[in-house]
Amino acid sequence: MxxxxxxxxxxxxxxxxxxxxxxxxxxxxxxxxxxxxxxxxxxxxxxxxxxxxxxxxxxxxxxxxxxxxxxxxxxxxxxxxxxxxxxxxxxxxxxxxxxxxxxxxPEFAPVVEKFVLDGQQARLTQASLETLAVIAYRQPVSRARVSAVRGVNVDGVVRTLVSRGLIEEVDDVGESGALLYRTTTYFLQRLGLSSLDELPALAPYLPDVDVIDELIEEGHR
Missing domain, CATH: 1.10.10.10 (Winged helix-like DNA-binding domain superfamily/Winged helix DNA-binding domain)
Structure with a gap:
């Protein structure tokens, strides 16, 4: 056996x-x-x-x-x-x-916000929100183009958005050799979006690319 x-x-x-x-x-x-x-x-x-x-x-x-x-x-x-x-x-x-x-x-947002933030508002400034909006709709885009749209220097704001993980540098540079920026997956998570296609239709209110190029050239004169 x-x-x-x-x-x-x-x-x-x-x-x-x-x-x-x-x-x-x-x-x-x-x-x-x-x-x-x-x-x-x-x-x-x-x-x-x-x-x-x-x-x-x-x-x-x-x-x-x-x-x-x-x-x-x-x-x-x-x-x-x-x-x-x-x-x-x-x-x-x-x-x-x-x-x-x-x-x-979503309906419990006030409760969660009060617990997590304990009364402190950790929100983006108006300048950061405006810069983030331009990048979201014009990405990939350089800082010069974003500055042309907003009419102010955005170097500091861009650094803030990068540090918060909302935007990132693109591997390929633009035709001018400048660094380009785009939004991140974390940006989509924070807004509760599956893709950039779900962004509200605000793009028509932003200047055309040709207009932005003209503004950049005038700024360099």
Whole structure:
């Protein structure tokens, strides 16, 4: 009669290569789990991951981490979104900047703001907001062009926006050799947008590119 252990499935620890004497060697550390054993199954597992991410996570990333088909993950995400809305929870699930993340519901903004800021307003100045708007609608754009639109030097404001993670330098420089700037994914997150296409239609109110070029040339005379 053979030893039953000869046919027993190997554990994660013993699944690595064996040494010459047959002793299991250390395998790469892996986390093994069965989603069916968790309360709530796969949907609750997805929810647990969403509660700890600090930036939107893609459907593909969730599917890869939990070893689920992407279509199943999408179904669970929409179900959670509907569940939170139906139960009028203090938070909601939103698709933003190409991924999913849990946010507090907009109607609770005054409560959250009071708790987080404790009465201190950490808001952008009017100059920063105007500069950010020009960059958002004209990106990628140089500081000279932004200055031409606003009529003032924006070097300090641009540095502030970069330090806050709202804008970033573009790898490629413009035709004039000047550094170009664009908004970041964090900018989309802060505004609750999935893409720049969702920005309000304010572009028609900004000067045309030709007009900006003329203003820049006049400023250099």
């Amino acid at each position: 053979s030893d039953a252990s000869e046919h027993a499935p190997e554990t994660v620890a013993s699944a690595g290569e064996r040494s010459a004497d047959g002793t299991p060697e250390a395998a790469d550390e892996q986390i093994a789990f069965d989603l069916s054993t968790f309360p709530g199954g796969a949907r609750s597992a997805i929810e647990a991951v969403l509660m700890v991410v600090d930036e939107p996570v893609t459907e593909l990333s969730l599917a890869s981490a939990l070893e689920l088909p992407v279509e199943d993950v999408v179904e669970h995400l929409h179900a959670l979104e509907q569940e939170y809305s139906t139960q009028q929870r203090g938070f909601t699930l939103r698709s933003v900047a190409g991924g999913w993340r849990v946010y507090s519901r």
